[in-house]
Amino acid sequence: xxxxxxxxxxxxxxxxxxxxxxxxxxxxxxxxxxxxxxxxxxxxxxxxxxxxxxxxxxxxxxxxxxxxxxxxxxxxxxxxxxxxxxxxxxxxxxxxxxxxxxxxxxxxxxxxxxxxxxxxxxxxxxxxxxxxxxxxxxxxxxxxxxxxxxxxxxxxxxxxxxxxxxxxxxxxxxxxxxxxxxxxxxxxxxxxxxxxxxxxxxxxxxxxxxxxxxxxxxxxxxxxxxxxxxxxxxxxxxxxxxxxxxxxxxxxxxxxxxxxxxxxxxxxxxxxxxxxxxxxxxxxxxxxxxxxxxxxxxxxxxxxxxxxxxxxxxxxxxxxxxxxxxxxxxxxxxxxxxxxxxxxxxxxxx
Numbered sequence: 636x637x638x639x640x641x642x643x644x645x646x647x648x649x650x651x652x653x654x655x656x657x658x659x660x661x662x663x664x665x666x667x668x669x670x671x672x673x674x675x676x677x678x679x680x681x682x683x684x685x686x687x688x689x690x691x692x693x694x695x696x697x698x699x700x701x702x703x704x705x706x707x708x709x710x711x712x713x714x715x716x717x718x719x720x721x722x723x724x725x726x727x728x729x730x731x732x733x734x735x736x737x738x739x740x741x742x743x744x745x746x747x748x749x750x751x752x753x754x755x756x757x758x759x760x761x762x763x764x765x766x767x768x769x770x771x772x773x774x775x776x777x778x779x780x781x782x783x784x785x786x787x788x789x790x791x792x793x794x795x796x797x798x799x800x801x802x803x804x805x806x807x808x809x810x811x812x813x814x815x816x817x818x819x820x821x822x823x824x825x826x827x828x829x830x831x832x833x834x835x836x837x838x839x840x841x842x843x844x845x846x847x848x849x850x851x852x853x854x855x856x857x858x859x860x861x862x863x864x865x866x867x868x869x870x871x872x873x874x875x876x877x878x879x880x881x882x883x884x885x886x887x888x889x890x891x892x893x894x895x896x897x898x899x900x901x902x903x904x905x906x907x908x909x910x911x912x913x914x915x916x917x918x919x920x921x922x923x924x925x926x927x928x929x930x931x932x933x934x935x936x937x938x939x940x941x942x943x944x945x946x947x948x949x950x951x952x953x954x955x956x957x958x959x960x961x962x963x964x965x966x967x968x969x970x971x972x973x974x975x976x977x978x979x980x981x982x983x984x985x
Contacts, residue, residue: 636702637665637770638682640692649683650771656684656692662767663840663853665704667928668783669766670876671742671753674856680769687775697772700800701779704930707770708762742786761785763928765796841866841924844954849916849940850924851933857882864888869921872912872940874932891915895932909975912936913943934963938972948976 643656650657659679662669669677684692694702701707754761764785771780782797841850847867855863855871857879863871864886871878871888875895883890893908916923923940925933934955941951952972955963963969 640694652685658682665767666853667762670763670928672766680767683771685773685775844937848922852924852926854926860886867922868924870915870919870923872925874927876928895927906978909939909978912939916940916943935968939975942976942979
């Protein structure tokens with residue numbers, strides 16, 4: 636999930652709710668959402684859980700109703716994508732003049748063709764262009780609300796959007812801009828004026844699977860590469876998300892670029908990729924980091940890296956089931972790691 640239940644703290648009369656639980660998450664951990672925004676625009680946002688008077692947070696309910704990027708993308712498709720397709724039959728890059736992108740703060744260098752190519756290549760829809768602003772899990776009502784800024788739409792000046800999804804009925808999400816009055820309304824005045832402290836720009840987030848040796852991270856930008864080197868990173872495996880090769884070379888960081896695996900095809904283990912990851916890890920003195928726009932993909936390859944370091948497959952899977960953004964999520968990923976262990980010549984426990 637984006638957050639740990641243990642980090643939730645009780646609040647009263649907060650964001651329009653009499654009682655709720657609140658934690659803060661960095662938007663960089665919510666990739667692919669907001670992944671094309673400049674690093675300096677990422678910040679911490681509220682995650683609010685409303686349980687009702689006597690209930691406690693239900694981790695399973697939260698997980699399947701938007702607690703991960705995959706689930707959030709799925710329910711978002713019922714709302715925003717439905718609005719986008721129905722109310723605006725011509726997509727933004729078809730109806731917007733090419734020169735219109737020059738008017739969008741932070742996207743001056745993007746063209747209509749570049750956005751279209753990015754969406755088609757990454758196969759993540761418009762999520763990278765949606766900067767999360769707040770996420771509300773209302774267990775008491777069985778609904779989830781996701782507020783975000785969609786800057787590529789110049790026709791709506793406030794650029795504050797919300798999708799509400801009700802778990803009792805598939806496809807019952809609604810899309811409004813701005814949100815209708817009620818608890819948790821987010822207005823322009825609620826938007827943070829800048830990055831949280833400490834600032835995100837130039838300070839990449841790392842979650843260590845093996846301290847000083849293996850880490851997962853969001854896809855870094857050029858300004859963060861030097862800080863990665865200072866943190867001991869000597870090699871990066873990137874899956875379907877190019878990093879700045881020149882900046883990495885300057886910082887003395889090796890880069891292995893691999894295509895992002897299809898999350899539905901984990902059982903078809905790719906031997907050349909597994910061997911390439913193992914070779915990189917074994918030949919690197921220092922830490923290796925893995926990044927992609929899909930935490931599940933990063934987690935699986937981090938598991939391969941553990942195998943390359945001689946960690947038994949069952950122990951590697953156990954480590955990757957820890958509460959980190961890149962944790963193992965499916966049986967298919969486990970089978971992939973068993974296949975990888977066999978390819979690397981590791982003995983299996985009987």
